[in-house]
Amino acid sequence: MDADIIVIGAGVVGAALAFGLARDGYKVKVLDGKNRDLRAARANFGLVWVQGKGVDAPAYSRLTHQSAELWPRFRDELANTTGTQIDYTNPGGFHYCLGEAEFEHRAAIAARINKAAATPEIDMLSRRELEKMVPAARFGPDVTGASYGRVDGHVNPLQLLDALHNGIAAHGGSVVFRHPVTEVKPLSSGFAVHGPVGTLQARYVIIAAGLGTAELANRCDMNVEIGTTRGQILVTERLDPFLPFPGSGLRQTVEGTVMIGATQEHTSDRGVSVDSATTLARRATRIIPALESVRLVRQWSGFRILPADGSPIYAQSKSAPGLFAAVCHSGVTLAAAHAGIVGPAMINGRLDSELSEFSDGRFHV
Numbered sequence: 001m002d003a004d005i006i007v008i009g010a011g012v013v014g015a016a017l018a019f020g021l022a023r024d025g026y027k028v029k030v031l032d033g034k035n036r037d038l039r040a041a042r043a044n045f046g047l048v049w050v051q052g053k054g055v056d057a058p059a060y061s062r063l064t065h066q067s068a069e070l071w072p073r074f075r076d077e078l079a080n081t082t083g084t085q086i087d088y089t090n091p092g093g094f095h096y097c098l099g100e101a102e103f104e105h106r107a108a109i110a111a112r113i114n115k116a117a118a119t120p121e122i123d124m125l126s127r128r129e130l131e132k133m134v135p136a137a138r139f140g141p142d143v144t145g146a147s148y149g150r151v152d153g154h155v156n157p158l159q160l161l162d163a164l165h166n167g168i169a170a171h172g173g174s175v176v177f178r179h180p181v182t183e184v185k186p187l188s189s190g191f192a193v194h195g196p197v198g199t200l201q202a203r204y205v206i207i208a209a210g211l212g213t214a215e216l217a218n219r220c221d222m223n224v225e226i227g228t229t230r231g232q233i234l235v236t237e238r239l240d241p242f243l244p245f246p247g248s249g250l251r252q253t254v255e256g257t258v259m260i261g262a263t264q265e266h267t268s269d270r271g272v273s274v275d276s277a278t279t280l281a282r283r284a285t286r287i288i289p290a291l292e293s294v295r296l297v298r299q300w301s302g303f304r305i306l307p308a309d310g311s312p313i314y315a316q317s318k319s320a321p322g323l324f325a326a327v328c329h330s331g332v333t334l335a336a337a338h339a340g341i342v343g344p345a346m347i348n349g350r351l352d353s354e355l356s357e358f359s360d361g362r363f364h365v
Contacts, residue, residue, distance in 0.1 A: 003029035003173075005347065006193050006202040008181045008216065011041035012157065012331040013338060014208035015164035015175075019078075020339030021347060022171035029202070030168060030175040031195060033209065037180070040210055040331060043302020044157035045233060045261050046253075047246060048090065048333050051122050051149030055109060058116065059357035060311040064330065067337035068151045074336035075155070082166040087254040090153030094130070094146040094247040096287050103144040110147050123148045136242035140289045146247075154246035156253065157332055164335075181209070184216060186320040204347055208326040210305050217325035220317045223360040224325050225308040230269065231262035232276040234284075235298040236291070250284055258291065260284045264304075272299045304329055308363060314342055315360035316351055324351070325360070 007018040010032035022028040050068050054060030068090070075088045097103040103124075110122040125133070126145045133148075165175050183194040184205055191205045207216050214224040238256035252258050263276045277299055285292045305327055307313050312328035324346045328334055334342075345351045352359070 001190060001202055002200040003027045003202045005029075005204045005206065006031060006191070006200060007206045007208055008184075008193070009033070009207065009209035009213070010165065010175050010177070011039055011208070011210055012044070012161055012164065012335055013041075013210070013326055013328060014206070015041075015161060015168065016331070016335040016338035017206055017208055017326060017343040017346075018173060018175075019164050019167045019171070020343040022168050022173040023077075023339070024344060026347070028168060028171075028173035029200065030173065031179045031181055031193065031200075032175060032177045033180040033212065034178060037210075037212070040302055040305055041157065041161050043231070043233070043300055044332055045231075045259060046154050046157045046251070046332060047093070047248070048088070048153040048155055049093065049149070049248070049330070050151050050333070051093065051095065051113070051147060052109060053330065053333070054311065055113060057309070057311045061113075061116070063312070063337055063341075063355075063358075064333060065151070066341065067334045068153075070336035070340050071153070074339060078160075078163045078167050081170050082163050084159065084163040084166055086155065086159045086163050088153060088155040088160075090151060091245050092148055092150045093152030093154070094125075094148055094245055096146045096247055096250065097144050098142045098283070098286055100144055106147045121150055123150070134243065134245065137288055138290060140286050142286050148245075152246065154251055155332060160332065160335065180212075181216065184220060184323060186220075186323070191320070191323060204322045204324070206324045206326060206343075206346065210327070211303065213305075213325055213327045217315065217317075220323055221319040222315045222317055222325050223363055224313055224315060224327060225360075225363050226313075226327055227306045227308065228303045229306060230265040230267050230301050230303055232265070232272050232280065232299065232301045233259060233261035234277060234280050234296050235259055237295045237297050239294065249280075250287060257297070258284075258294070260291075270301060272301050312358050313360055314346070314351060314355050314358040316346070
């Protein structure tokens with residue numbers, strides 16, 4: 001065997017699973033795809049976000065909460081293992097509301113979430129309460145308030161991905177770049193993974209290849225149903241700190257830049273568009289009019305991975321036990337759970353008992 005476990009996909013999902021398993025003592029090899037593959041990991045907004053996740057999916061909501069609780073220790077472990085800086089804070093986060101209709105809609109969602117939670121976790125803030133929490137920002141006249149999620153936070157996603165790769169290596173694993181997998185075949189013991197430079201063998205294989213997951217997994221008796229939307233993001237020049245809390249679609253990084261996002265577009269085009277930039281900029285300046293005079297320095301697009309019902313999929317092949325698939329929309333938020341909960345559940349035979357709600361079998365009941 002070339003490894004105990006081969007993880008196909010070196011994005012945040014695959015790398016987090018691999019890091020947790022390497023930390024647990026397994027020999028792990030991660031295989032990345034082509035340079036120009038569509039990668040959610042490198043186009044991410046960077047939120048570690050709980051409010052609103054799994055409103056109608058209790059299992060998804062619970063897993064999101066578990067991951068958020070694990071995140072501070074997960075970040076510290078990554079930073080200490082690799083010596084890598086990871087800009088992460090969890091001061092809570094806002095969902096800004098423009099107009100009374102948005103505020104009422106958000107309040108209804110918050111009420112549903114709080115009713116289902118053990119303790120209330122989302123506060124609805126009036127405009128005056130919002131201004132007290134963010135005194136350096138002058139909000140536009142359309143801002144009626146915001147929902148405030150107490151456990152929300154944000155992170156630099158590129159630092160996170162770099163730290164995960166370095167952490168895998170620090171625990172004796174490896175990441176092989178430019179090695180797109182073409183086929184996974186069961187052997188009498190373990191699996192053969194075919195790629196451009198030959199065949200590798202391992203006892204277990206986890207397919208976490210983003211948009212490429214379905215094609216590989218469904219050949220091996222799994223039922224992974226995913227779609228995608230394009231999201232575009234704007235980034236401003238560096239500004240003095242004025243947004244101490246991240247927001248859905250508006251956050252200031254440690255370096256001072258403001259990230260503005262993100263669109264949801266049903267297209268396979270990799271490019272960016274003026275129309276989307278206009279839409280994003282218009283809402284951002286309605287929230288904070290002073291952004292009108294700020295220069296934009298970057299605009300990019302990326303592709304979200306969206307399981308059919310929005311919740312993650314963690315599946316095992318019915319005909320080839322030991323072959324798994326992992327796919328989700330919230331790779332950054334769930335990174336801590338992937339390392340500490342999902343990966344070990346797969347390899348230790350607890351997937352069906354502990355994470356059965358995320359099985360691929362739910363799509364054909």
